[in-house]
Structures are given as structure tokens and as C-alpha cells.
Amino acid sequence: MNEKILCQGYQRRDGTKGIRNKVLIVFTVECSKYVCRKIAEYFQNIGEDVETIGSHSCLHNQVNIRRMLKYCTHPNVGGVLVIGHGCEYTYPSMLAKEAERSGREAAWFYQQEAGGTKKSIIRGITIVQDMLDKLKNVPRIPMYIQDLVIGGECGGSDFTSGLAGNALIGSVFDYVADHGGTAVFEELSEGIGLKDYLVSRGIDDKVKQDIANAYDKTVDFCSAYGQFSIAPGNMDGGLTTIEEKSMGAMVKSGRRPIQSVLKIAQSPTRKGVHLLDVIPDEKLEPAHFIAADPSDMLDLIAAGCHIVFLVTGRGHVVGTPISPVVKVTGNPRTYNRMQDDIDFCAAGLLDGTESMSDMTERMLKKLRSICCGRLTNAEKMGHREGILYFNYQDPVNVPKCWQF
Amino acid sequence: MKKMDQICYIVHKTDNVATAMEDVTAGDIKLTGENKNRKGEMIALQQIPFGHKVALCDMEEGDQILKYGVCIGIATKKIRKGMHVHLHNMKSAYDFRSAQLDPVTVHAKDIEYKMY
Numbered sequence: 001m002n003e004k005i006l007c008q009g010y011q012r013r014d015g016t017k018g019i020r021n022k023v024l025i026v027f028t029v030e031c032s033k034y035v036c037r038k039i040a041e042y043f044q045n046i047g048e049d050v051e052t053i054g055s056h057s058c059l060h061n062q063v064n065i066r067r068m069l070k071y072c073t074h075p076n077v078g079g080v081l082v083i084g085h086g087c088e089y090t091y092p093s094m095l096a097k098e099a100e101r102s103g104r105e106a107a108w109f110y111q112q113e114a115g116g117t118k119k120s121i122i123r124g125i126t127i128v129q130d131m132l133d134k135l136k137n138v139p140r141i142p143m144y145i146q147d148l149v150i151g152g153e154c155g156g157s158d159f160t161s162g163l164a165g166n167a168l169i170g171s172v173f174d175y176v177a178d179h180g181g182t183a184v185f186e187e188l189s190e191g192i193g194l195k196d197y198l199v200s201r202g203i204d205d206k207v208k209q210d211i212a213n214a215y216d217k218t219v220d221f222c223s224a225y226g227q228f229s230i231a232p233g234n235m236d237g238g239l240t241t242i243e244e245k246s247m248g249a250m251v252k253s254g255r256r257p258i259q260s261v262l263k264i265a266q267s268p269t270r271k272g273v274h275l276l277d278v279i280p281d282e283k284l285e286p287a288h289f290i291a292a293d294p295s296d297m298l299d300l301i302a303a304g305c306h307i308v309f310l311v312t313g314r315g316h317v318v319g320t321p322i323s324p325v326v327k328v329t330g331n332p333r334t335y336n337r338m339q340d341d342i343d344f345c346a347a348g349l350l351d352g353t354e355s356m357s358d359m360t361e362r363m364l365k366k367l368r369s370i371c372c373g374r375l376t377n378a379e380k381m382g383h384r385e386g387i388l389y390f391n392y393q394d395p396v397n398v399p400k401c402w403q404f
Numbered sequence: 405m406k407k408m409d410q411i412c413y414i415v416h417k418t419d420n421v422a423t424a425m426e427d428v429t430a431g432d433i434k435l436t437g438e439n440k441n442r443k444g445e446m447i448a449l450q451q452i453p454f455g456h457k458v459a460l461c462d463m464e465e466g467d468q469i470l471k472y473g474v475c476i477g478i479a480t481k482k483i484r485k486g487m488h489v490h491l492h493n494m495k496s497a498y499d500f501r502s503a504q505l506d507p508v509t510v511h512a513k514d515i516e517y518k519m520y
Contacts, residue, residue, distance in 0.1 A: 159423050159455035162472070163415065192498050193474070219498065228499035232510040238423065238455030240469075240489070241496035244476035313455075333454075350413070350425065 007371035009143030013103020018075035027054030029088035039124035051321035060089040063391040066265035072099040079105035079131035086112030146180040151300030151308040155293035158237025158313025162248020164330025164349040165311035173254030185253040186276035189229040193243035203257040210261035263395040294385035319378025409434040416473035421457040428452040449486035
């Protein structure tokens with residue numbers, strides 16, 4: 001097959017390969033977020049790749065712990081500093097321990113013990129500076145499409161999303177799957193009305209059943225909440241119903257078989273296309289609807305995505321702290337209005353000036369350059385959104401009945 | 405000066421709506437895309453905003469609206485060929501809340517923006 005080198009990746013000691021070499025500062029509760037942000041800003045201002053992420057609540061949430069463990073061991077992350085406040089449930093020591101076990105540089109402390117704001121910031125800067133020095137020595141190794149995990153998401157959809165932007169990402173998904181890579185999509189709440197189609201793509205009977213279960217759960221969840229994943233902006237853009245939006249959204253997953261249904265913070269165990277289920281298994285929590293696009297992209301990243309494609313029609317600006325986000329639109333008006341934010345214009349598919357195969361090739365070139373270190377517009381702008389909301393899922397047992 | 409063609413795009417051959425590729429005014433439109441079974445010309449009876457849908461045939465209340473070859477909703481009143489198809493004359497078969505939005509402002513009627 002195609003043995004063309006994608007980029008020189010960063011070799012992690014656990015065998016994974018990253019396209020970025022970040023230090024991640026993790027807060028275990030809202031109270032230590034300020035100190036973490038200040039340390040990160042110090043380094044961001046001098047052009048270093050240092051980011052923050054964390055849990056806001058004092059309380060434990062199993063899904064959030066699983067997510068944070070995945071971020072602390074993400075291929076794009078080389079070093080992790082976890083800062084706790086001192087009285088929350090989430091243990092900074094346990095997060096740092098897993099990061100260390102995966103071969104990352106790792107450290108942790110409580111700001112109460114460090115002596116408060118100023119002393120914690122100074123201590124954090126010293127630790128992160130040391131990590132950055134060590135990360136300069138991370139070996140570079142050839143990375144192939146087989147090593148890559150991509151994610152697909154859409155946000156701020158209009159009628160062009162389904163006809164151009166998502167169709168293009170579907171073509172990129174097909175390419176990646178055909179060349180031994182891995183691709184993850186989600187947004188089953190934007191698959192409403194398409195049960196038969198989605199189930200038909202399951203690779204075997206078990207996966208077909210998993211897709212059907214996840215679909216039924218999503219319909220129950222949205223019905224119980226009384227809100228579906230379509231909003232006034234979509235309607236202004238010409239999308240009338242969730243079914244119409246769904247069909248446009250699901251084309252971004254391409255046409256290859258679905259290999260598995262993943263729960264949040266589960267990694268694919270084989271190559272190909274996977275469907276991520278982000279809907280809670282129990283409890284009617286609005287989590288899924290809050291800050292949906294950035295937080296959903298963080299869930300794709302918790303599945304291991306090195307890079308996420310975000311397709312928009314109305315326009316979008318967001319990024320994530322861990323993986324680069326490539327923003328695509330098929331709406332020429334939106335692209336012209338928001339060129340600083342949007343990385344790729346797919347309008348040529350609609351006016352017939354560019355074929356799907358030519359545009360796919362142009363996008364793969366863009367993908368390679370970003371993997372090689374070229375910054376996306378979200379990275380240039382300093383976008384790093386996404387909040388970890390409580391969720392309730394069992395990664396092993398998928399219940400068949402829901403009582404929302 | 406000759407007016408440029410007003411293009412409406414048909415995604416799938418079984419669709420009964422087409423998508424306006426620009427702000428369409430009432431009058432002649434040109435159908436592109438999967439329009440193999442139809443003539444390329446039609447008349448829009450109303451304004452069709454950029455990205456919105458125009459009916460390709462007469463429809464009765466309860467008829468399925470087809471786009472991408474799948475049902476994207478149900479007609480809530482009689483729709484004539486050439487009319488604008490949107491929240492005012494169709495609704496989701498699943499999403500009961502969006503069917504109650506104000507069809508013009510797209511504002512939700514069940515949430516008050518009112519101080520107490």
C-alpha cells in the first residue's frame with residue numbers, strides 16, 4: 001500500500017506517535033484553574049506549546065477521570081503537570097502516576113501546600129521549563145497514515161455542510177480507512193432518522209446491534225430532554241428539521257464499514273472507521289448539549305484523535321488544547337467573511353470548479369503539512385475551548401433500556 | 405441586461421425539494437444536480453432564501469418531504485410546486501419542539517426572555 005511518510009512524529013515511550021509535543025497542565029478542580037492558566041499563559045506568550053485542561057467540580061465523575069487519563073497520555077502530549085487545590089476528590093497524584101507510567105514527563109502538587117497563588121505559579125513555571133527542555137530531546141520517527149487517528153465533527157451547519165464540507169471529510173475518512181489509518185466520528189444526535197442506514201454499515205452483527213442500541217438511546221435521550229441537535233442558526237441557513245441536518249452530518253463519516261461503537265475515553269482496537277457514543281447511559285444530564293462542539297471534539301481526542309476536522313456552514317472559530325482543529329466550510333460567503341478562522345474552502349464542490357478527487361488530494365496535502373507542524377488557524381488564534389462535563393457511561397455493559 | 409440563471413440544486417433523483425444556491429426571487433429557476441427525470445426549468449412562486457428549499461411538485465398535508473433520497477420531515481399543509489418549503493409548512497417527524505418555533509423569527513415560544 002501507500003508507504004509514503006506522513007511526517008516525522010514525536011516518539012512516545014509507550015509506542016505511540018504524536019504530531020505535537022505539548023506540555024499539558026491539568027487542574028483537578030476549578031479552584032486551581034487560575035494558577036494553571038497563569039503558568040500556561042507565561043509559556044504561550046513566549047511561543048511554547050503549553051496548554052491547560054481539567055475538571056471543574058470538587059466531586060468525582062468516572063467519565064471525567066477516564067477522559068483526563070487519556071489526555072495525560074495522549075500522543076500529542078509529552079509532559080504533564082497536575083495541580084490540585086487540596087480538598088477536591090480528583091487526585092492529582094493518580095493522574096500524574098498514569099502519565100509517568102506511559103513514559104511522559106510528569107509532576108504534581110497541591111497549591112495549598114505550595115503556599116498559594118504566587119508560589120504555585122513560580123513553582124509551576126520552574127517545573128514546566130524543565131519539562132520543555134527535556135521534550136526537546138524527544139526522538140523523531142517517521143509517521144505513516146497507519147499511525148494516524150483523525151476525527152470528524154460538524155458545527156454551525158447550513159445546507160452546504162451536507163453537500164460540500166461533510167462530503168469532503170467523508171472522502172478523507174474513506175482515504176484514511178483505505179490506507180490502514182483510523183477515523184472516529186460521533187454526533188449520533190445528528191443521526192436521528194437514519195437508523196437503518198447507520199446499522200447497515202456495522203461490520204458484523206455485534207457492531208450492528210451496538211449501533212442500533214446507541215441510536216435508540218440517543219432518540220430516547222433527545223425526546224426526554226425535549227431538544228434535538230438543531231438550532232435557530234441552522235434553520236436560518238436553510239435546514240428545516242433534524243432529519244435534514246442528520247443526513248448532511250453523517251456523510252462526514254464516509255462510506256466504509258463501522259468497526260466498533262466506542263464509549264467516551266475508549267480507544268479503537270482496530271483500524272478503520274469508528275462511531276463514538278457520547279450520550280449518557282444513565283441519568284438525564286444536559287452535558288451533551290453544553291458547549292457541544294468544543295466538548296465533543298475533546299471526546300474525539302479522548303479516543304486518541306491526533307487531529308480533528310470541523311465542518312461548518314455558518315462559520316466557526318474554536319480549537320482544542322490537545323489536537324489541532326482544521327476548519328472547513330462549503331459556504332463561499334462564510335469563507336470570505338471568516339478567512340482568519342477557517343482553514344479550507346470546499347465551495348468548489350458546489351459550483352463545480354473542483355472535483356471531489358482533486359479537493360480530497362488538496363485536503364490530504366493540508367493534513368500532511370499540519371502533521372508536519374504547520375499551525376492551523378485555531379492554533380494561530382490561540383483557540384483552546386472545551387469543558388469536561390459530567391457524563392455517565394459504562395464502557396463494558398451497554399444497557400438496552402433507558403429510563404430517562 | 406439578461407438576468408443570470410437562478411440555480412436550485414437537487415441532491416438525489418427521488419427528492420421533491422431542491423436547494424437554492426443563491427437568494428432566489430419569484431420567477432424562472434434552473435434546476436441542477438440530480439434532475440434527470442425533470443425538465444431543467446421551473447418557476448419559483450415565492451422568494452427562496454440562499455440555502456432554503458423549493459417544492460418540485462404539489463404536495464398534500466402529511467406528505468413526506470424528500471431530500472438526499474430520505475424523508476426529512478412531513479408537510480403540515482398543502483404545498484404547491486414552486487413554493488418555499490421550511491418551518492411554516494413542514495415539520496420533523498421526531499423533533500416536536502422545533503415544530504413549535506416561530507416560523508418567521510425562528511424563536512422558541514416556550515422560553516420567556518422576561519425579568520421578574
